[in-house]
Ligand SMILES: O=C(O)CCC(=O)C(=O)O
């Protein structure tokens with residue numbers, strides 16, 4: 001079993017054999033999905049739900065999954081579908097099944113107009129190492145940090161782990177990291193003084209938010225710890241604000257857990273509570289054929305409610 005450092009085992013969801021068998025069967029019969037606007041269509045959600053309901057054991061997974069994401073100490077979960085990936089492959093059938101399971105958590109949607117519902121995160125040796133498809137350390141962040149309505153959840157599905165055995169996912173409880181800040185840093189992080197990244201070709205994530213405060217006064221499941229450690233490298237941040245952001249980044253690292261996703265695993269992160277990132281990939285990527293390099297697929301989820309499709 002892959003090494004899990006400091007992680008809480010309730011968040012790692014293995015399926016009973018019988019359910020795996022049922023889901024393999026269901027996966028091979030799910031129809032293609034339809035997207036309406038930026039959201040998975042209601043008709044697809046209903047059809048997928050009816051299919052999942054035909055596997056009564058799925059009910060035993062739904063509760064623990066929702067508790068791991070949204071319960072009192074919740075914030076992320078890893079669903080391990082390796083055996084199902086082995087049976088179905090990691091193609092369309094598998095993606096339909098993963099989409100059906102995720103639609104039980106919240107509504108899958110497509111904030112980037114230029115990418116499909118499942119957005120590829122491959123390995124690009126020429127990309128900035130610290131960014132999405134790069135090979136370096138991807139520091140703690142939330143996705144779409146500079147949108148007024150970032151996705152409520154981000155999901156990473158592992159098609160191929162790094163064959164060199166590295167590239168673990170890192171996770172940290174942002175709310176706990178904030179609770180360990182000094183009062184002066186807390187106050188500085190509440191200032192509307194931070195900014196990061198571009199904003200174009202996006203749907204259903206509100207407006208561009210720049211500058212933004214890292215901390216807001218919203219209830220935990222509404223607001224965000226609007227943070228990316230990548231903004232520390234950006235110019236334009238005053239010394240005191242940069243220092244406070246560095247303190248928060250250090251607290252996130254102090255509380256981090258790491259886990260190397262295996263083929264067929266998917267990680268779901270509740271962006272209102274936890275931040276994520278990635279350890280560097282293994283040295284020697286030039287010696288790995290491009291088609292064998294690490295490949296993840298990313299999907300975003302929107303909670304039904306004020307910012308859901310009905311409100312848009
Ligand atoms: O490569 C990874 O594991 C994480 C990538 C990521 O967080 C992102 O692209 O937003």
Ligand SMILES: [Fe+2]
Pocket residue numbers: 141142143154276
């Ligand atoms: Fe990310």
